[in-house]
Amino acid sequence: xxxxxxxxxFDAIVVGGGGAGLMAALYASRSVRTAVISKLYPTRSxxxxxxxxxxxxxxxxxxxxxxxxxFDTIKGGDYLSDQNAADVLAKEAVEAVVELEWMGLPFDRNxxxxxxxxRFGGHTNNETKKPVRRACHSADRTGHMILQTLYQNCxxxxxxxxxxxxxIDLVFNGDKPCGVEAVSLDTGQVHVFHAKAITFASGxxxxxxxxxxxxxxxxxxxxxxxxxxxxxxxxxxxxxFHPTGLYPLGVLITExxxxxxxxxxxxxxxxxxxxxxxxxxxxxxxxxxxxxIYLEVQEKRGVNGREYVHLDVxxxxxxxxxxxxxxxxxxxxxxxxxxxxxxLDFCHTxxxxxxxxxxxxxAPTAHYAMGGIPTNVNAEVLRDGKGTTVPGLYAAGExxxxxxxxxxxxxxxxxxxxxxxxxxxxxxxAEYCQQADFIPLPHDPGRSAVVALEQLRKSSGKTKPHTIRxxxxxxxxxxxxxxxxxxxxxxxxxLVRELKEQFQNDLxxxxxxxxxxxxxxxxxxxxxxxxxxxxxxxxxxxxxESRGAHSRDDHPDRDDEKYLAHTVAYPxxxxxxxxxxxxxxxxxxYEPKERVY
Amino acid sequence: MEVKLRxxxxxxxxxxxxxxxxxxxxxxxxxxxxxxxxHRVKWEQDxxxxxxxxxxxxxxxxxxxxxxxxxxLACKVLIQTLNADRTIQVEPILGxxxxxxxxxxxxxxxxxxxxVMPYFVAATSTPTDGRERKQSPEDRARFDDTTKCILCACxxxxxxxxxxxxxxVGPAAIVAAHRFIFDSRDGAAADRxxxxxxxxxxxxxxxxxxxxxxxxxxxxxxRAIGEVKLAIQRGVR
Numbered sequence: 014x015x016x017x018x019x020x021x022x023f024d025a026i027v028v029g030g031g032g033a034g035l036m037a038a039l040y041a042s043r044s045v046r047t048a049v050i051s052k053l054y055p056t057r058s059x060x061x062x063x064x065x066x067x068x069x070x071x072x073x074x075x076x077x078x079x080x081x082x083x084f085d086t087i088k089g090g091d092y093l094s095d096q097n098a099a100d101v102l103a104k105e106a107v108e109a110v111v112e113l114e115w116m117g118l119p120f121d122r123n124x125x126x127x128x129x130x131x132r133f134g135g136h137t138n139n140e141t142k143k144p145v146r147r148a149c150h151s152a153d154r155t156g157h158m159i160l161q162t163l164y165q166n167c168x169x170x171x172x173x174x175x176x177x178x179x180x181i182d183l184v185f186n187g188d189k190p191c192g193v194e195a196v197s198l199d200t201g202q203v204h205v206f207h208a209k210a211i212t213f214a215s216g217x218x219x220x221x222x223x224x225x226x227x228x229x230x231x232x233x234x235x236x237x238x239x240x241x242x243x244x245x246x247x248x249x250x251x252x253x254f255h256p257t258g259l260y261p262l263g264v265l266i267t268e269x270x271x272x273x274x275x276x277x278x279x280x281x282x283x284x285x286x287x288x289x290x291x292x293x294x295x296x297x298x299x300x301x302x303x304x305x306i307y308l309e310v311q312e313k314r315g316v317n318g319r320e321y322v323h324l325d326v327x328x329x330x331x332x333x334x335x336x337x338x339x340x341x342x343x344x345x346x347x348x349x350x351x352x353x354x355x356x357l358d359f360c361h362t363x364x365x366x367x368x369x370x371x372x373x374x375x376a377p378t379a380h381y382a383m384g385g386i387p388t389n390v391n392a393e394v395l396r397d398g399k400g401t402t403v404p405g406l407y408a409a410g411e412x413x414x415x416x417x418x419x420x421x422x423x424x425x426x427x428x429x430x431x432x433x434x435x436x437x438x439x440x441x442x443a444e445y446c447q448q449a450d451f452i453p454l455p456h457d458p459g460r461s462a463v464v465a466l467e468q469l470r471k472s473s474g475k476t477k478p479h480t481i482r483x484x485x486x487x488x489x490x491x492x493x494x495x496x497x498x499x500x501x502x503x504x505x506x507x508l509v510r511e512l513k514e515q516f517q518n519d520l521x522x523x524x525x526x527x528x529x530x531x532x533x534x535x536x537x538x539x540x541x542x543x544x545x546x547x548x549x550x551x552x553x554x555x556x557x558e559s560r561g562a563h564s565r566d567d568h569p570d571r572d573d574e575k576y577l578a579h580t581v582a583y584p585x586x587x588x589x590x591x592x593x594x595x596x597x598x599x600x601x602x603y604e605p606k607e608r609v610y
Numbered sequence: 611m612e613v614k615l616r617x618x619x620x621x622x623x624x625x626x627x628x629x630x631x632x633x634x635x636x637x638x639x640x641x642x643x644x645x646x647x648x649h650r651v652k653w654e655q656d657x658x659x660x661x662x663x664x665x666x667x668x669x670x671x672x673x674x675x676x677x678x679x680x681x682x683l684a685c686k687v688l689i690q691t692l693n694a695d696r697t698i699q700v701e702p703i704l705g706x707x708x709x710x711x712x713x714x715x716x717x718x719x720x721x722x723x724x725x726v727m728p729y730f731v732a733a734t735s736t737p738t739d740g741r742e743r744k745q746s747p748e749d750r751a752r753f754d755d756t757t758k759c760i761l762c763a764c765x766x767x768x769x770x771x772x773x774x775x776x777x778x779v780g781p782a783a784i785v786a787a788h789r790f791i792f793d794s795r796d797g798a799a800a801d802r803x804x805x806x807x808x809x810x811x812x813x814x815x816x817x818x819x820x821x822x823x824x825x826x827x828x829x830x831x832x833r834a835i836g837e838v839k840l841a842i843q844r845g846v847r
Contacts, residue, residue: 054716056761057670071742114742117730119750119757119793126744151757157669158757165729199709228664264667358828359667362686363641479653523657526623529710532657 017459019197019204023048023173024446026193026208028180028235030055032156032431033410033438034214035163035172037392040439041210042172045446049172050195050206052179052230052534055164059216059228060431063156064355065269066131066148067113067432068425069106073127074146079103081139082147084603086426089135089298090383090419091561091571092605093248093579095598098415101390102426102433109432110149118162120151131352132272133424135298135610144272144296148425153267153355159428178204179534182462183211183238183406184454190406191452194462198534201527203466205459209449210442212407213239213386213394214435220538221546222379222494223486226258226265235412237541239386240548244396244403245583247414247595248384249545250553250563253422254495256302258378260321264359266375268424270368271295273352274344275326276334277306278372279314284334285322290610297610300421300562303377307495316374323372326353330372377495383422383562384552385414387581387595392438398581398594405445405452409438416579419597420561469540470533474519478536481512481520485546493550498566506550513543551589552580573605613638613694615647618701619711621658628708631656632697640690644677644700648684648712660711668826671762675712676701681764681824703767705776719763722779726805728786733797749794756789756834758827765821765831771814778814781821781831788834791846799846807842815839 025041027034030051041047049055070077082103087094114120114128121129130146138145151158167174177198184192184205192207215235219227236246256277257266271277276295279285289305290297297305310320325331332343346369350357353368360366360373386408387395392415394406410431417430488508492501516539524532558572559565578593613635620628633651645663652659661684664670668686675684678692678699692698706714737743759782766772766780787806791799806812812835821831 053664053670053672054720054761057664057672059665059670061760062665062667062669108740111740111742115732115736117732117790117793117795119753120742122745122747122750124747126746128742152754154669154758157760161757161759162730168724169729228670229666230664262667355669362668362688477653477657521657524660526621526658528621528623529660529713531660532652 017203017205017463019202020207021048021204022207024208025210025212025442026050026206027212027214028193029058029214029216030174031058031214031216031410032060032159032163032428033435034212035167036432036435037212037214037409037439037442038172039163039166039170040436041442042170044443047172048175048206050175050178050180050193052177052198054176055174056160058160059231061157061160062228062265063159063428064153064265064267065272066133066150066155066425067110067159067428068133068136068147068423069110069149069429070103070147071107071110071128071130071149073123074130076138077145077147079107081137081145082106083601084139085136086417086423087419087601087603088608089421089423091421091608092419092573092577093416093560093597094419095416096601096603097598098390098417100601102417102429105433106429109429109436113159113162113432116162116166118151118158120149131269132296134268134271134296134302135423136425137293142292144293148269148272150269153269153353156428180234180238181466181537183242184458185242186452186455189452190403191454192458194459196466196534198529201530203459203463205454207451207454209446209451210405210407212392212409212438212442213412214408214410214438215412217382217411218542218545219379221486221489221542221549223490224258224263225379226255226263227379232538233541233545234538235408236386237544239394240544240584243584244394245387245581246384246548247387247579247581248416249549249582250556250580251383251420251561252379252549253299253381253383253562254303254377255380256299256306256377257324257375259359259364260374260376262363263378264363265378265380266324266356266359266373270324270326270353270356273326274331274335275324276330277302278323278325279309280316280318281314285309285314293610298421298423300564301610303495304564306377321374321376324375325372326368327370327372381422381427382411383414383416383418383420385412388413388415390415390437391441392434393441398579398592405449407438407441409434420563466533466537469536470522470525472520472522472536474521476515476519477521478539481516482539482542485509485512485543489546493553496564496566497553499554502550502554506547506554509543509546509550513547516540516543548582548589552582552591555591556580577605611638611640611694612636613647613689614697615651616697616699617651617659620708621710638689640688642689643685644687644698645673645685648700660713662713669760671760674703674762674764674767676703681768683762683764683826686826703763705767705773706763716763718776719766719782722783723761723786725779726783726787727798727802728790730790730793731796731798733795743795745795752794753789753792755829756785758829759785759789760827762826764824764826768820768824770818770820771816775814777810779810781835784812784835784838785829785831788838791838791841803842806838812838812842
């Protein structure tokens with residue numbers, strides 16, 4: 014058996030090289046020795062696929078203020094958002110976006126040279142209730158620009174990277190985290206990184222579901238690792254299905270298409286969102302729109318009797334509805350080409366559709382984890398619902414549940430979250446490292462990771478990882494998706510547990526080598542997906558109400574008496590224990606109201 | 611439909627030299643991408659097949675490979691765009707050392723990228739009002755094309771000048787330099803142009819034009835290189 018020969022020491026370690034991780038690394042590296050460990054080259058991270066914009070109340074084109082952004086976030090989150098966290102997000106968003114511009118980010122510009130902004134779902138002028146232009150954008154590749162800009166600044170500042178190193182475990186001494194273990198994909202060898210502070214910024218887990226906008230790499234490694242060390246996961250039932258995934262692949266079609274005036278149309282040619290959200294129609298929040306599409310399909314109003322509807326952004330259609338709404342603005346073909354070039358490319362490549370001339374076929378796609386590793390507003394990881402922190406451990410970005418997004422995230426707030434809370438994590442790590450000593454590594458660190466990995470490598474069962482993964486994905490899509498009910502969720506949970514057994518006892522691995530063994534690492538990732546799927550299904554089963562992205566046929570109403578609290582799932586004796594022991598922060602004083610758009 | 615794939619294989623732990631693996635897939639849809647077919651080979655037939663991929667829709671830049679002799683992103687090539695009656699050939703991109711199967715060593719590529727100061731150096735001091743620097747839409751448009759680069763290496767590894775000498779920074783690094791040289795807010799154009807004028811720089815380009823059609827983001831790479839050459843001779847703009 015291989016021994017661990019590779020040891021590294023840094024004050025601060027960041028796991029993940031997307032927006033939150035790079036932001037944390039930029040800030041931490043200003044004062045302490047910092048390294049980023051990423052299983053991908055950082056520029057491959059999923060932040061780069063974010064399209065439409067980053068939300069910040071700059072007010073460059075019309076009146077806007079952070080207080081409105083905070084309220085929209087809370088309302089969008091169906092009142093499960095912590096109001097103190099939404100407040101931090103909205104207030105710090107403005108300086109965070111300006112800071113990105115200072116770092117060189119090439120935002121689109123208004124005629125006066127300021128950052129251009131567009132409309133996005135759920136972002137409103139709180140007085141008129143009308144959509145407000147809050148999404149700061151760079152064509153339809155805002156995430157790409159953020160990722161590139163942050164990576165470029167990391168190069169400028171000399172941040173240390175371990176690219177294509179896959180973190181497979183946290184190292185604890187007693188109950189104190191003191192490092193991570195990672196596999197160098199190139200050599201297959203395990204490296205131990207001793208550190209004072211660690212930030213998980215490893216992203217989401219859309220690959221739990223069969224139709225997703227998420228990269229293959231989004232397998233829930235972060236939450237699975239902390240879960241296996243006895244730490245809780247929060248609000249895992251709240252997973253966002255984005256309404257406009259390109260049918261049938263699920264590639265994301267930005268809400269910016271609707272922000273620019275695009276409308277959803279059913280088989281009868283109706284703009285059906287007028288029925289579901291009379292005031293802001295197609296720009297209602299994502300959970301509302303996804304459910305509307307699902308219901309249209311269920312009522313046999315899907316296009317051609319299939320499971321999709323049309324997203325129509327043809328200038329003639331857009332201009333007709335703009336005129337109907339009494340707006341002066343009109344768009345033409347050139348405008349679409351300039352504002353949505355990547356969308357045109359995706360539609361052309363994957364659906365053979367030219368959105369300037371034809372409507373785009375769309376259906377909901379698994380998109381974003383509102384839940385995750387619980388943290389406070391300083392990105393410190395929490396051990397329980399009472400708010401006890403785990404010293405030296407941080408989480409930021411999609412992997413974390415602050416909770417800003419509550420039961421449903423507003424479009425553009427994911428990028429805002431990365432920048433605001435990635436920065437918090439970096440600042441907190443730096444402060445912590447300057448006053449804390451290294452906790453000694455335990456005896457023989459990395460040994461357990463090597464043993465577990467060797468066991469997996471030597472798997473000699475009959476079931477390929479793909480078979481297990483596909484069954485899990487299809488089951489979760491069908492039964493823990495846009496609409497849910499007791500019996501189906503129980504079936505999904507039972508199957509996931511059965512698949513976990515199969516994964517343990519009957520897995521087949523073809524590649525038993527060391528160099529760049531993606532067969533092995535995909536199997537390891539499948540183990541993470543199964544853990545995350547189990548916690549998701551168990552959390553969903555327990556919450557007997559409908560709120561935001563968690564919508565139950567058998568409990569169609571929101572129940573604030575019982576469930577105005579975060580779902581905290583604890584690992585107990587190999588199973589999942591659910592408590593509602595972290596009440597929602599209501600410190601801004603917004604009382605839960607019925608959500609009408 | 612049935613599709614045959616011929617894939618260049620090499621596992622340094624087992625193989626003395628590279629070999630061709632042949633795989634037949636049934637029930638292929640014409641809208642399947644090459645990436646989906648490679649996944650089917652890996653997941654259904656031979657788990658040792660090794661490739662990089664992530665986003666699967668042409669944005670992350672992980673899965674550049676040579677498909678029927680042309681550099682493409684595997685996730686952006688659908689079967690319907692190829693002649694599927696003939697065996698589809700898939701190889702690693704050229705000019706970078708093969709690590710395993712379709713995976714190549716990207717370090718030299720990123721080293722060249724890092725060498726051109728691929729980061730913003732502000733020309734003016736930070737605004738004291740706490741707001742963004744202003745830039746006109748026209749100035750922003752000047753370098754829009756080169757902001758699209760995803761560092762997939764399709765251009766650099768299709769370039770005969772790069773194949774001839776790995777010292778050449780290559781098209782992708784020049785695209786990165788261009789993005790900043792022509793940004794009106796940036797103040798380090800002269801430094802980058804000096805780097806571009808070095809022996810490993812822009813003059814190694816013989817205007818062969820392979821890079822432009824190779825780009826999955828439709829960047830006019832050869833034009834960008836030409837603009838950098840001009841800027842060295844005549845100054846920016």
